[in-house]
Amino acid sequence: MAIPGTIPTDPTAAAAAAPAFAASGRRVFEVEARGLHAVAARLDGAFSDACARILRASGRVVCTGMGKSGHVARKIAATLASTGTPAFYMHPGEAGHGDLGMVTDADIVLALSYSGESDEILMLLPALRRQGNVLLTMTGRPGSTLAREADVHLDISVPEEACPLHLAPTSSTTASMAMGDALAVALLEARGFTADDFARSHPAGALGRRLLLHIGDVMHAGDDIPRVPADASLGEALLEMSRKRLGMTAVVDEAGRLLGLFTDGDLRRTLGDRSVDVHATPIGEVMTREPVTIGSDALAVEAARLMETRKINALLVLDADRRVVGALNVHDLLRARVV
Template sequence: MTTDPTTPSPNPAADASPLRDSARRTLEIEQQAVAALGSRLDSHFDRACELMLACQGRVVVTGMGKSGHIAGKIAATLASTGTPAFFVHPGEASHGDLGMITPGDVVLALSNSGETAEVTAILPLLKRMGTPLISMTGHPDSTLARHADAHLDAGVAREACPLDLAPTASTTAALALGDAVAVALLEARGFTAEDFARSHPGGSLGKRLLLRVCDLMHQGERLPSVPLGSPLRDALLEVTRQGLGFTCVVDEQNRLIGVYTDGDLRRTLDQHHDFRRLTVDDVMTRPGKRISPDVLAAEAVRVMEDNRITALAVVDDEGHPVGALHMHDLLRSGVI
């Protein structure tokens, strides 16, 4: 008889696995390393953020080896959240790429030891140019930390590596601290979803954030509408003809007064027995949910979800219906 690997074993001892035990130890050590960062945030963190907020150029992030990989990710996160940034390899910086750094920039240098030769080699040149330096190390007394204008302490008690050699917990801590800096700057700048979208125009993320209601709404002959005083029969025919689940109800100046929806029809059936004498005015929803054509489509999703509706009237500044938006339009476009 074979055992289904997806079925939990009744015997806990049978679930023992050296590989999983090792993985759990690693995750626990790295979790502790990240949790310890919060208690070490001090005025140096504020100073580092202030330097980057005041930067007239770009934040140049540098690091060697594994720290270099983390530095590259931090630079990318900063750049996508409103802080212009790029990565420079410290070895290449000593051989010509230092020309990419200007006095108006800020340098964020990563080194767990704080003594990485390729990084400390560029210290005199940065000082000569007057470029502010922020260090992120695991040793506050290191060369890099002592010569920085602000130091971010990313030290860890131990690496997850059982030999305490391979950068594991230290790189995780540095990555988390970099994210903390990026988010603090994002919030200080008042960075919005629309700002974020400008840095991510491709793919579904950009589509979700950049599309506006006017890009998706039905308009012209596809806009369901009946005048005030219309027989209920006419409103029902308009709802059916356009297939959007509702119709706008407008006055003589073509201003939106209310809407008649599928939900209103169900309430009409419950409350009235004779439809022949009813007008749309008697049973419509006033004033009806509406939205501006210039609003982001993502905001339209929120309005629909909050109000548990599937369609919206789109109106201009004078209250004239200019379009209709259905949840299916948002689904087809990839907004949700």
């Protein structure tokens, strides 16, 4: 016998309930969307004041909150930090037992509490006031203690929670999250924060790899570059290709400047002519004289785009004097997760 209030486990009953699930889900989106519109309509001078104070601050933004508000505060701190505004999360309960020492007098405190009466946060206010910290708050009750004590209060009150019991924080946490995003984006734009700046704080992410990883970080250099002199034979070039395992070899003059390129593809085309003697044929007769190359100061993602556009699997890297300073193939880009 099923326990009242539980999800039916019988497949037939679950299938019959599916339309109700979808309707419930759509209602949540509708309720939370109305909540977001209500909060957006109240963005005013207080929001601008909060942004200006953060922008002027020489310290960090210390985000704090209990329960669900704490989870939102963590996310806001992470978003601020990754978009040019130094920030971190501080648990208000732990703050009362020593973690308050992380907060300097140059920091701004951003406290989240929908009720505005969270004991753990209110307990910190005297210490923050003595230290002279600017206090920004987000609450759903403009008349609450936390709202009244704030230097700047941001009203995140919503008409209703999406939870039909009006108990679980749903619309209110969505509104808090959106307000945090609004602060981060407004500050990002005010600072002139760029994609390059974003990449520097996300070196392990896909964007960081695209914007920060240079050819020099992934290419083979020095003795690992496959290259033969102009007077080498086809056989000597094949031995060099076999040793370096990049599917190609550069052909260079005495100064190391590029004269041509010989690849696996060139080899297949050359061997199609049965009259070729690999030991007697000079590499200069069968090499590609104007191969596709890339500069040593280019980004790795540019190499990936060039390979894709020209339908090739390997590139030689040249300096300003056309000396061969590196070589890479598509496998090097795959290992670096550029493609």
